Amino acid sequence: MEGKVTKTVYLSLAIIVCAFMLFPLYWTIVSSLKNNTQLFAFPQTFFPPTPQWNVYSQAFGSQWPHLVVSLVVSLGTVVLSLLISLPAAYALAQFKLKITVVFVLILLIVQMIPSISLANALFLIFHNLHLLNSYQGLILADSTYAVPFDVLILRAFIESIPRELIEAGFVDGAGNWLALIRIVTPISKSAIITAALFSFLFAWGDFLYALTVTTTNSIQPITLSIYQYIGSHSTEWNSLMATAVLASIPAGLLLIFTQRYINAGISTSGIK
Numbered sequence: 001m002e003g004k005v006t007k008t009v010y011l012s013l014a015i016i017v018c019a020f021m022l023f024p025l026y027w028t029i030v031s032s033l034k035n036n037t038q039l040f041a042f043p044q045t046f047f048p049p050t051p052q053w054n055v056y057s058q059a060f061g062s063q064w065p066h067l068v069v070s071l072v073v074s075l076g077t078v079v080l081s082l083l084i085s086l087p088a089a090y091a092l093a094q095f096k097l098k099i100t101v102v103f104v105l106i107l108l109i110v111q112m113i114p115s116i117s118l119a120n121a122l123f124l125i126f127h128n129l130h131l132l133n134s135y136q137g138l139i140l141a142d143s144t145y146a147v148p149f150d151v152l153i154l155r156a157f158i159e160s161i162p163r164e165l166i167e168a169g170f171v172d173g174a175g176n177w178l179a180l181i182r183i184v185t186p187i188s189k190s191a192i193i194t195a196a197l198f199s200f201l202f203a204w205g206d207f208l209y210a211l212t213v214t215t216t217n218s219i220q221p222i223t224l225s226i227y228q229y230i231g232s233h234s235t236e237w238n239s240l241m242a243t244a245v246l247a248s249i250p251a252g253l254l255l256i257f258t259q260r261y262i263n264a265g266i267s268t269s270g271i272k
Helices: 002-032 054-094 100-112 115-128 135-159 163-171 176-187 189-204 208-213 222-228 237-257 259-269
Strands: none
Touching: 002 237, 054 100, 054 135, 054 176, 054 189, 054 222, 054 237, 100 135, 115 135, 115 208, 135 189, 135 208, 163 176, 176 189, 189 237, 208 222, 222 237, 237 259
């Protein structure tokens, strides 16, 4: 009986916490279905009196190009960050050097640097390299934030792999690159998916780097497009909210389908 009561209490607390955390998303959806009069009415209603469903079709039609830009940049960031972070994590885990601790410390420090400090420097570098207003520039900018985080996750996971497995590959004639591809990568699938997911989310939700390295509307991610709804004198709040809901769908679906890999990757890599 005490066990049932305890489970009921924990379940009730979990439901309350989830409801509290999901309420902003619910209110965003409700606000997207209201017109401007209903949005600023008092008292507010928790359900739209006359849902404006056409706002979603209009938002999707106008924001589709920006969603594609964000998707391309996010996938490019995932590929580039994994190509860099996986070999780097393997090297930091496999080669026990005195300088390894220094590299790990540098990666931790990089995570603490405010993004605005890096954005100003990146603008000057990308301007000289003619990478402004390009997919390459956006991918490189987002990768500067994703790579250090991915290296830390993957290194912790690779260190947990029994060293005998890698040494057995060396006995069979495999070098470090072949051991990384044939042995470490298949075993590290959960950690790789976790790192890829965080890289995708970093790039998908990036606003500061996108604002810094784009000076025209030729290539504009969805985060910048949402910002365009906010005007000096008026704001299309229902369209803004509808666009925000549409922008959150890909990330939400990705989190749902990769949840079991995320749990395995984070728990095994030791990052709580």
